[in-house]
Amino acid sequence: MDDQPIISPSATGEADGRQVSTLLARIEASIPDLRKSERAVADFVLGHPNEVLSISIAELAYRVGVSQPTVARFVNALGFSGFKDFKLRLAQSLATGVPYVHRDVGPDDSLDEVAPKVFNRTIGALMSVRNQLDAARLGRAVELITRAGRMEFYGIGNSGIVATDAQHKFFRFGIPSVAYSDPHTQGMAATLLEEGDVVVAISASGRTPELIRACELAREAGAEVIAITASGSPLARAASLTLAADVPEDPDVYAPMTSRIAHLAIIDVLSVSVALASGPELIKRLERTKQTLRDKRIRGYEA
Numbered sequence: 418m419d420d421q422p423i424i425s426p427s428a429t430g431e432a433d434g435r436q437v438s439t440l441l442a443r444i445e446a447s448i449p450d451l452r453k454s455e456r457a458v459a460d461f462v463l464g465h466p467n468e469v470l471s472i473s474i475a476e477l478a479y480r481v482g483v484s485q486p487t488v489a490r491f492v493n494a495l496g497f498s499g500f501k502d503f504k505l506r507l508a509q510s511l512a513t514g515v516p517y518v519h520r521d522v523g524p525d526d527s528l529d530e531v532a533p534k535v536f537n538r539t540i541g542a543l544m545s546v547r548n549q550l551d552a553a554r555l556g557r558a559v560e561l562i563t564r565a566g567r568m569e570f571y572g573i574g575n576s577g578i579v580a581t582d583a584q585h586k587f588f589r590f591g592i593p594s595v596a597y598s599d600p601h602t603q604g605m606a607a608t609l610l611e612e613g614d615v616v617v618a619i620s621a622s623g624r625t626p627e628l629i630r631a632c633e634l635a636r637e638a639g640a641e642v643i644a645i646t647a648s649g650s651p652l653a654r655a656a657s658l659t660l661a662a663d664v665p666e667d668p669d670v671y672a673p674m675t676s677r678i679a680h681l682a683i684i685d686v687l688s689v690s691v692a693l694a695s696g697p698e699l700i701k702r703l704e705r706t707k708q709t710l711r712d713k714r715i716r717g718y719e720a
Contacts, residue, residue: 440510441466442545444495451494454483458491462507470508474500542664542675543682550686554658559690561641561657562592565615569635570596571603572619573628579619579645579680586688589706590699600627607631612639617687621664621676623650632656645683660687 441463448459461481462469469477477500478485492503522534562568568587572580577598584596597603604627607616616635620628623646632642632655644656653659660683664676692699 440506447495451491452487454487455491455494457481457483458488466507466511470504470511539675539678542679546662546664546679546682549661549663550683551661554660555686555690557658558643558660558687559694561615561643562587562687562691563694565592565613566611567614568592568594568617569606569610569614570594570617570619571628571631572596572598573600573625574598575674575677576619576621576680579677579684580617582681583617583619583684583688586684587691589703590688590691590695591702600625600631603628603631604634607634607640608638610635610638610640614638614640616640616642618642618644618646618652618656619680620644620646620650620652621662621674621680623647623652625652628652629655645680 444459444462448456451459458477458481461477472480474485474488478488481488488500492500495503497503497506522531526534568584570580570583570587572578577596580596580598584594588594595606597606610616614635616632618628618632623629623644629652632644632652635642636655636657641657642655644652644659645662646652646656646659647663648659648661653661662676662679662683664679692703
């Protein structure tokens with residue numbers, strides 16, 4: 418798992434949408450760097466964010482069992498000028514639809530606790546990526562795909578599964594498509610691409626050397642590379658354009674990779690957008706493929 422940097426708002430109190438929507442994630446990421454008493458404040462905020470909006474700094478200090486200067490140091494450590502500024506940003510964060518940072522699954526959790534924690538973390542990740550998704554970049558990706566002579570999907574490990582899912586969606590659009598999860602095959606296939614072809618490279622960290630090299634070879638061959646990965650990563654820099662999925666991974670060994678779900682959602686957004694951009698002819702083609710599935714189902718059951 419890559420370290421997630423803490424992004425502080427500027428001194429003027431201005432923050433872009435991504436900073437606002439990830440405030441609670443930043444609080445969670447900052448915990449290892451805080452003093453013990455400040456960590457107690459962070460834990461209370463993460464567990465009761467809506468309550469914090471309606472109480473004073475004195476009340477918060479009393480509820481946590483620390484001094485008011487400790488609360489002040491906590492908000493200053495996050496880059497805020499004061500408690501009022503912090504509460505404003507917290508309110509904006511909740512308004513974006515990302516309700517709170519979800520606590521990790523622990524070995525002592527009951528089954529009643531496990532399901533909500535896993536679902537809530539996944540929901541929070543999806544909402545965060547939704548708020549980050551850049552419409553202009555999405556439009557450019559759709560433009561590249563609708564003109565593509567061939568599409569190849571690259572991913573290794575968990576991301577290889579996402580690549581296979583993507584190929585399953587896009588081959589139905591009539592675009593010659595293939596998915597490769599083996600890094601040696603990716604490198605060889607990339608050298609055979611041509612101008613007008615498109616590679617979609619998927620990686621949670623964006624730091625896998627073999628995948629990055631395959632994307633470099635694809636671009637050298639004249640193909641375009643769309644990366645679904647962490648913004649600012651080496652893979653993002655190697656790509657023609659990036660659809661960012663900045664999902665802080667749960668380090669807990671009990672939990673699944675939430676980035677995988679976010680990547681699948683981005684693939685769904687891409688496929689629906691391409692279908693809409695391709696017009697009525699594609700709809701007719703999709704209907705024909707759907708009919709072949711209907712013919713294979715047991716009569717009398719609709720699914």
